[in-house]
Amino acid sequence: MLNLAMPQNSYPRPLPRRFFSQNALEVTRRLIGKTLVRFLDDDILMGKIVEAEAYIGENDPACHAFRGLTPRTRVMYGPPGFSYVYFTYGMYFMLNAVCEREGFPAAVLIRAVEPLEGLDKMMELRKIEDPLKLANGPGKLCVAFDIKSELNAIDLTSKVSNLQLCAGKDVAHVKWTSRVGIREGSDKKWRCFIPGNKFVSPGKIKLRPRKS
DNA sequence: AGAATGATCCTCT
DNA sequence: GAGGATCATTCTC
Numbered sequence: 001m002l003n004l005a006m007p008q009n010s011y012p013r014p015l016p017r018r019f020f021s022q023n024a025l026e027v028t029r030r031l032i033g034k035t036l037v038r039f040l041d042d043d044i045l046m047g048k049i050v051e052a053e054a055y056i057g058e059n060d061p062a063c064h065a066f067r068g069l070t071p072r073t074r075v076m077y078g079p080p081g082f083s084y085v086y087f088t089y090g091m092y093f094m095l096n097a098v099c100e101r102e103g104f105p106a107a108v109l110i111r112a113v114e115p116l117e118g119l120d121k122m123m124e125l126r127k128i129e130d131p132l133k134l135a136n137g138p139g140k141l142c143v144a145f146d147i148k149s150e151l152n153a154i155d156l157t158s159k160v161s162n163l164q165l166c167a168g169k170d171v172a173h174v175k176w177t178s179r180v181g182i183r184e185g186s187d188k189k190w191r192c193f194i195p196g197n198k199f200v201s202p203g204k205i206k207l208r209p210r211k212s
Numbered sequence: 213a214g215a216a217t218g219a220t221c222c223t224c225t
Numbered sequence: 226g227a228g229g230a231t232c233a234t235t236c237t238c
Contacts, residue, residue: 053230062230064223072223089231090220096230109230139231149222181230205231206215 011037011044012166014157020080020099024054024106027099028192033171036113038145039162043121045145047113047135048168051193051200053179055096056106062185065105075153076105083163085142085152092139095147097156097165111180111191112136114199115144137201181205 012035020027031052038045055063064086065073075084076098084096084107096107113135115122122134122144135141142148147163156165176189180203193200 055230064230067224070224086230087222088229090222090229092231094230111230137231179230183229204214208217208228210228 012046012168014159014161014164014166015081017079017081017157020097020157021101022099024056024099024108025190027097028052028054028108028190029174031097031108031110031165032174032192032194034168035116035166036110036145037164037166038118038147039164040121040146043118045118045121046116047141047145048116048199049110049112050114050197051110051112051191053109053111053192054106054190055109055179056100056190057104060185060188062179062182062188063105063107069105073105076107078102078153081155081157083151083154083156085147085149087149089139093142093147093149094138095142095145095151109138110141111138112193112199112201113141114197132198136199177203181207183207183210 031049034049036047058065065076069077075082079102080099082098084098085093087093095110098107100106115131115134123129125146126134126144135144151163154161171194174192175195177191178186179191
């Protein structure tokens with residue numbers, strides 16, 4: 001559907017690759033306030049990033065690259081600015097942006113966005129109405145933005161990609177806490193979010209007891 | 213409010 | 226086979 005309120009030449013521009021080549025914590029901090037843009041056949045969806053987490057290198061036990069280079073983690077070892085989309089819990093996709101230099105595996109998990117544009121389509125995809133709950137978690141966000149494995153390893157900095165990370169309004173104040181839903185590595189305060197923002201995820205995931 | 217459970221399947225061991 | 230960067234629903238207190 002043609003959106004007359006926002007003509008094409010006023011879409012935010014994709015962030016440059018050098019943005020993602022910085023260290024992962026810097027990228028995480030600076031992604032807060034930026035815009036996630038998704039182009040569908042008949043809709044354009046946008047959201048303001050309000051929460052993100054860093055996963056950094058082979059020594060971070062919560063990072064998928066902790067177990068080294070595998071077919072799945074290959075994209076994390078590639079150049080910055082690409083998507084790392086993976087499937088988990090038998091049900092959900094997670095969206096990451098690869099960062100740091102090529103050869104060093106690191107990525108930023110986009111955990112929550114505040115919906116800005118295309119709310120009707122997000123409601124249809126999510127099958128709920130409440131704007132506060134459309135994308136306030138990494139799994140929900142991927143449903144709301146129709147992000148699946150076919151969007152893995154795509155260039156988020158290209159203006160022809162149908163998933164982009166774009167300019168936004170800088171956020172003055174953020175808070176850092178432990179990452180959500182992980183078993184090890186919770187000593188590191190690598191989760192960044194806008195304190196008080198209503199679109200941030202609940203941040204409480206119950207880990208199932210491990211058999212052993 | 214907090215705990216338990218089902219959904220559901222890809223990736224790595 | 227096991228476990229997982231989750232979520233919604235259903236319980237129990």
